[in-house]
Amino acid sequence: MSGLVALDPARHETVRFDAAAAGRGRAIAQLGRGEIALAACDMPLCFAKDGGTGRFNLVALMALGGDNLFAGAGGFHATYMPQAVLLGAFRLAEGGSGLAIDPADASIGARGAALIERGAVTSLVAELRAALQRLVEDVAAARALAEALARHRLLRPWRLVLRRAEAREHALDGLYTIDEEALAALDEAAVVALHRDGSLAAAAVIAASRQQLERLRQLHDAAQPDARIVVGELRLTSEPRARLDNHVI
Amino acid sequence: MSANQRHDDAPVTEVVVVGGGSAGWIAACRLAAQAQRTRSGVAVTLVESARIPTVGVGEGTWPTMRNTLAKIGISETDFVRGCDAAFKQGARFAGWTDDSPGEGYYHPLNPPAGATELDLAPHWLAQSDAPEAADFATWVDFQATLCDAGLAPKSITTPEWVGQANYAYHLDAGKFATLLREHAVERLGVRHVLGDVARVEQGDGGDVTALVLADGAAIAGDLFVDCTGFAALLIGGVYAVPFRRCGDVLFADRAIALQVPYDREDAPITCHTVSTAQAAGWIWDIGLWTRRGVGHVYSSAHIGDDEAEAALRRYVGPAADSLTARRITIDGGHRERFWQNNVVAVGLSAGFIEPLEASALMLIEASMDAIADRLPRTRGAMRVAARQFNAAFTHHWARIIEFLKLHYAITKRTDTDFWRDNASPATWPDGLAERLELWRTQPPAPQDFDHAREVFSWPSYQYVLHGMRFDAHYAPIDPAAPESALARRHLARAERARAEAMQRLPRHRDLIRAVREHGLQAV
Numbered sequence A: 001m002s003g004l005v006a007l008d009p010a011r012h013e014t015v016r017f018d019a020a021a022a023g024r025g026r027a028i029a030q031l032g033r034g035e036i037a038l039a040a041c042d043m044p045l046c047f048a049k050d051g052g053t054g055r056f057n058l059v060a061l062m063a064l065g066g067d068n069l070f071a072g073a074g075g076f077h078a079t080y081m082p083q084a085v086l087l088g089a090f091r092l093a094e095g096g097s098g099l100a101i102d103p104a105d106a107s108i109g110a111r112g113a114a115l116i117e118r119g120a121v122t123s124l125v126a127e128l129r130a131a132l133q134r135l136v137e138d139v140a141a142a143r144a145l146a147e148a149l150a151r152h153r154l155l156r157p158w159r160l161v162l163r164r165a166e167a168r169e170h171a172l173d174g175l176y177t178i179d180e181e182a183l184a185a186l187d188e189a190a191v192v193a194l195h196r197d198g199s200l201a202a203a204a205v206i207a208a209s210r211q212q213l214e215r216l217r218q219l220h221d222a223a224q225p226d227a228r229i230v231v232g233e234l235r236l237t238s239e240p241r242a243r244l245d246n247h248v249i
Numbered sequence B: 001m002s003a004n005q006r007h008d009d010a011p012v013t014e015v016v017v018v019g020g021g022s023a024g025w026i027a028a029c030r031l032a033a034q035a036q037r038t039r040s041g042v043a044v045t046l047v048e049s050a051r052i053p054t055v056g057v058g059e060g061t062w063p064t065m066r067n068t069l070a071k072i073g074i075s076e077t078d079f080v081r082g083c084d085a086a087f088k089q090g091a092r093f094a095g096w097t098d099d100s101p102g103e104g105y106y107h108p109l110n111p112p113a114g115a116t117e118l119d120l121a122p123h124w125l126a127q128s129d130a131p132e133a134a135d136f137a138t139w140v141d142f143q144a145t146l147c148d149a150g151l152a153p154k155s156i157t158t159p160e161w162v163g164q165a166n167y168a169y170h171l172d173a174g175k176f177a178t179l180l181r182e183h184a185v186e187r188l189g190v191r192h193v194l195g196d197v198a199r200v201e202q203g204d205g206g207d208v209t210a211l212v213l214a215d216g217a218a219i220a221g222d223l224f225v226d227c228t229g230f231a232a233l234l235i236g237g238v239y240a241v242p243f244r245r246c247g248d249v250l251f252a253d254r255a256i257a258l259q260v261p262y263d264r265e266d267a268p269i270t271c272h273t274v275s276t277a278q279a280a281g282w283i284w285d286i287g288l289w290t291r292r293g294v295g296h297v298y299s300s301a302h303i304g305d306d307e308a309e310a311a312l313r314r315y316v317g318p319a320a321d322s323l324t325a326r327r328i329t330i331d332g333g334h335r336e337r338f339w340q341n342n343v344v345a346v347g348l349s350a351g352f353i354e355p356l357e358a359s360a361l362m363l364i365e366a367s368m369d370a371i372a373d374r375l376p377r378t379r380g381a382m383r384v385a386a387r388q389f390n391a392a393f394t395h396h397w398a399r400i401i402e403f404l405k406l407h408y409a410i411t412k413r414t415d416t417d418f419w420r421d422n423a424s425p426a427t428w429p430d431g432l433a434e435r436l437e438l439w440r441t442q443p444p445a446p447q448d449f450d451h452a453r454e455v456f457s458w459p460s461y462q463y464v465l466h467g468m469r470f471d472a473h474y475a476p477i478d479p480a481a482p483e484s485a486l487a488r489r490h491l492a493r494a495e496r497a498r499a500e501a502m503q504r505l506p507r508h509r510d511l512i513r514a515v516r517e518h519g520l521q522a523v
């Protein structure tokens, strides 16, 4: 996303948007709260921290240390494409067309629907802007959900270890999932509050979606039959806090 | 049942803490949090004078503070926000070895690489004569490099209490007491009584039964924690437990403190304590979020108060011109016993020595680990607890005095009487003199100490000894030996950790800003 430029009718006359090509090169995508049930049909959902604020974002995992496993030559092979994937080449911008594009994104090129025609933006641009606005709000709602779950200490690190035959282990760090033990130990008042605002149901779907890891593994092995992969979860055995007791050791 | 038996079986259910400084509120919070966690039914009352101020200094902590805060149930975010706290990765001692410009060394909070598996000191020493050889702290670990670069020990995505490098805090002492008080009263159910203790009632065998306040109210209890600071109301005033002075070993008996604002809003915040040697003492320099805390600790036998204040103002520069300095007298030493009858002294009432390694708050925490986590259930059990406590803390005090003296004893400075007197073996404790003899030919190791858990473990001694270029000659190193290969592996790992930390960790001020704005996550 480093190559964002303002969409300019003068410069981008020939630029087209191919929705089916979106997603290549994207291992995770942020999700909006409204996408949970849809994306969980295909992908493991989990949380990752924002690098600038440390706050949790809800994300869909789409790769196992390599490229997006759903995005292939023939399009996006999933029942649902997350909005952040679909709109990955675009950002809302101030002034001008109101849209910025990343010309290097896989969905931007010579194929697909036109963004500019006869020197003016097409109606697609307004549609993209509206979708981006909805996504921003939906992502904010997902953040609020994550915040509520974190406040009740219902998130735990989800450390995935990938093992390829005859290759070194590779860890996927920085992902978090629902802590079902903590969920089971919630007090009554918290259960009621989280149930009423829908957080509990969302947490159950997110927890269940971990099983889609097997789907990712199958997709991976189907694409690379010679480099099969084993995916495991690394559980912490000891409390890191125990290390804090002494001055230096 | 005999009267003695009744006395011994009496349950301990009412604990009264006297004093509302850092010691009093840490004590009350630890006791009340433990009672809440275990539903033990123990009730905690804190009595403090509205008239007698707290000492108001004490801004450097140890990593132990992370544990203490977590046990009390205060989040790291609330702590950082509430106390204007900053992160501390150790101390840099400037000008202690000699007074040449730029001279200094680090005592970082990270242990040397591989410390649980091997001792790198002989390997460092074997190559330390080479041109361009790194100093000990930099060679064995990456934290000194982080300190030099002004980088934080963690990032905003690191969970609370966890660090890429080990860390402690710098905090505002006044705000710390306020944060602890609010937490104690609002969340932990501590009863807070404002009043001056005017009289103490004692029962059979001299146990304190109640404190009588100036307004006549009586506060009864089974165990009393004396946190009355230098007043030492119970341990000194009631029991007159003798005070063991150590001014013949550690000469500092005065402090002058200044609070210095930053000259601009985004001024870098130093991520370690800077201790700069002076003609007759040293100056501490501690960076908080809003200001620096700077102070001169010195020996009045070697320098006058006005001269010492002038030296402090020179150190700070023009920024000090409009600031008022606070003068504090230090009576260096500690009680011969800390727990007498049903009174246990915690904090300045138990003792105080110059804050060279910021050990006072740590001793409060260690005391409360012993008292709150193993609160005697009966008056009879208290006798055993007291004996254990007194033995452990007498040992800790002796070891702290020795470790502080080490910073002076091996100086190469000869410019003033203060440094010459410090280097004279006549002023060294026997334990230190004996160990220094050993350490000329062997690096400090766990076996050199009596306790399994020393307050200063062997790496601390190594950082100071080698930081000060102590003249040591260890057994030669064979580069082909298996242990040398292990050392190279650990050093290579430390190098990778250094490169990664330097690349990933944020500037110290940026991290604090992010924590204040967004908070740290629990996981």
Ligand SMILES: Cc1cc2nc3c(=O)[nH]c(=O)nc-3n(C[C@H](O)[C@H](O)[C@H](O)COP(=O)(O)OP(=O)(O)OC[C@H]3O[C@@H](n4cnc5c(N)ncnc54)[C@H](O)[C@@H]3O)c2cc1C
Pocket: B018, B019, B020, B021, B022, B023, B024, B047, B048, B049, B050, B051, B052, B053, B054, B055, B056, B057, B058, B059, B060, B061, B173, B195, B196, B197, B198, B227, B228, B229, B230, B231, B233, B255, B257, B295, B328, B330, B346, B347, B348, B349, B355, B358, B359, B360, B361, B362
């Ligand atoms: C110059 C200096 C620098 C220091 N630097 C460090 C450092 O960097 N790191 C560190 O860990 N420590 C440091 N310390 C030590 C640290 O300040 C103290 O250990 C800490 O503040 C605890 O103090 P306290 O609570 O025991 O005493 P105080 O803060 O003095 O509190 C005493 C309390 O007792 C109450 N009281 C007294 N008499 C009565 C009475 N009759 N009735 C009712 N209440 C009464 C007072 O009102 C007050 O609330 C430093 C100390 C000094 C002097």
